Amino acid sequence: MYVAVKGGERAIENAHRLLAHERRGDRDLPEITLPQISEQLALAVDRVMAEGSLYDRELAALAIKQARGDMIEAIFLVRAFRATLPRFGATEPIDTGRMQVRRRVSSTFKDIPGGQILGPTFDYTHRLLDPQLAEGFVPDEPAMAAALEGATPRVTDILGRDGLIEPSPQGEADRPVGDLTREPLSFPADRDLRLQNLARADEGFLLALGYSTQRGYGRNHPFAGEIRFGEIEVEFFAEDVGFAVPLGSIELTECQMVNQFKGSATEAPCFTRGYGAAFGQSERKTMSMALVDRSLRARELGEEVLAPAQDEEFVMSHSDNVQATGFVEHLKLPHYVDFQSELGLLRKLRKEFADVQGNEELQEAAE
Amino acid sequence: MNSRNRMLQDENPDVARRRAAMAVLARAASEEIAACLEGIALPAFENLREAESGLVMVRGRIGGDGAPFNLGEATVARAAVRLASGEIGFGYTLGRNKDKALMIALCDALVQSGEFAGVVETKVIAPLRTAHLARQQRQAAQTAATKVDFYTMVRGEG
Structure with missing residues (x-):
């Protein structure tokens, strides 16, 4: 204490x-x-x-x-x-299908409507340090090509048309959306709360957990169905204005994992899904998030919960790096009073130990 | 927002016009809007709500198209003004720029006024829209240049 x-x-x-x-x-x-x-x-x-x-x-x-x-x-x-600002309300849920796409790749289909678009990526770079960047490097202007026409539908929408993948859960219209900034976490937690927790979770923690599922701790056989990054317009229904007001655009990354199928006596087998989304260009984060979102669905999908990445209480209670660093780093604050009492107790125990030892030695000597 | 409200706003041409103008203004930089407004002799107006900044919770959807979840918050500035002629305008924008929110509110009021609707469209909204489309098209062209075609190799050959 x-x-x-x-x-x-x-x-x-x-x-x-x-x-x-x-x-x-x-x-x-x-x-x-x-x-x-x-x-x-x-x-x-x-x-x-x-x-x-x-x-x-x-x-x-x-x-x-x-x-x-x-x-x-x-x-x-x-x-x-x-914490210093008032909250005006919640935006209309964003539609990632309407994203102004700057990057969009799928590892499941090479020919997807809208195409594979690499965008600004580290992928396929050689990871060699570039001495040119040390000083005064002026990069070439980006190449241009005729802008792509037509929509870029989500890969999961394409699979969904044939019923090959489970649909996204729709939820009831009037059900309030879980918000962990307003109510303390309790378990079991629904998927909306889990995704909010994962969206703000430490990238390194999610990366390690996602990696653990790939190595067999809660295996869920993923394919990166789609990763997309770009700009999305955000709208807010303002009561005073009386309609949904456009607020401008945010940058967002989304990852759709396509995972091993399930089926039952009454349902045909189909692929299952894990979902990741985060502000900005956060590809590693959203991929890890999608892996962990899927592994946390173990209970819902009737899978045995054996691995840390499947345990929602373990994952959600340790994913927040601000909470984690607060508790770990508080150890360096003065604990003098606490430590003094521990020290007092330890001295007492050592004295008792020494007394017992001393008595035994005396007895041995006497015998 | 319920579906009834959504239908109302889609059907109402005045609302559609205001929303279109707000979308252009929210995407523009504060300095760009200010420069455009310099070309207009502005009418008198009063602050209906002092410009303020706050937060909105940005909602995503599970799987991209499912039930909503809270993705994280964003800063927002907002303001409301009333022209001497009575029109009330609202300004909302991502970020904490209160001057920008105030200018958007003023433009929203002007868009609704018979006297200023034309001039605010030609002097402010249209040039900002053109500038935005140019930026968007340049980015789309740069993006399009990175479109790839992957060829799958047949296993066991080569």
């Missing part, structure tokens, strides 16, 4: 002053600007928005700068900021 301590104000103030100095680094170098972070460290900004659970590029860039690039610290700052 942590017991409050007093004192140290001067040292704390000076430590923060030193931190500000270190954060600035060599003062002969130009200071990094928020637009530079937003534009040139865009994927770091995306991660802070996704896990900070707040879409605002400028705030995420500020958090990264303030946190000296420590991502979890930046996410913590963003979460704390969101």
Whole structure:
């Protein structure tokens, strides 16, 4: 248990002053600007928005700068900021089928309506460090081609037409949408709450869990049915205005995993699904999320729950890196009172042990 | 929003026009809107609601097309104004830029006024729409250049 301590104000103030100095680094170098972070460290900004659970590029860039690039610290700052603002309401549910697609790939069909679009990706790069980037590199202008006509339907919609894949659950119209920022978690948790939890979950945690399912801990045989990234317009039904008001566009990544089929005496076998979605270009995150979403459906699909990735209480209780870092890092705060009592107890136990030992030795000597 | 409201807004041409203008304005940068508004002799107006920033919870759908879930929040700025002639305008935009929300509210009021609807369309909405479409088309062309055709190899050959 942590017991409050007093004192140290001067040292704390000076430590923060030193931190500000270190954060600035060599003062002969130009200071990094928020637009530079937003534009040139865009994927770091995306991660802070996704896990900070707040879409605002400028705030995420500020958090990264303030946190000296420590991502979890930046996410913590963003979460704390969101608590200072009132919530106007919830947007209309976004329709990812209407995304202005900038990247869209499927590992299940090579010829999909709308095509395979690589977009800005690290895929197929050689992962060799590029010395050109060290200084003053001016990249070529992007290549252009005739813009693609027609819609880019979701791959799962294509499979769904033939009934080969389970449809998305529709839910009842008046059922409130679970919100873990308003009510504490309780178990069992429905899929809406699980997805909210996973959408803001630590990428590394989800990556490890998703990987564990591939290695056999809760195996679910996935194919990346589709990964898409692009811009989606968001609308908000404003009571005062009386209709759904367009708010602008956000960038979003979505992953549809297609998984092993199930069937029963009454239902024909079909593929099952895992779903991932996150703010920004967050491909590894959404793929991992889709794997874990599927493994967490074990109960619903009548699968035996044997692996950590199938255990919703384990996953959801440990996925939030702000909570996790709070509990782990609180260990470094002064625990002097606590430790003193432990120390007192330990000394007492050691004395008792020594007394017993001493008595036994005396007895042995006597015999 | 229920389906009845959705039908009402689709059927109502005034609402459709306001929504189209709001969509263009919300996507534009604050400075772009301000530059366009400089070309108009603006009528007097009062703030009906002081511009403020807050949050909306962005909702996704399970599987992309299923029941809604809460994906995460986004910052939003909003404002409301009333022209001296009575029209009330609302401004909503992603981000925390209150000036932008105020300008959108003003444009929304102007779109509804008989006197200013024409000039706000030609001086503000149309140029912003053109600029947005140009950006969108450039991005679409850059994206299209990365479309690939994968060829599957037959196993055991080559």
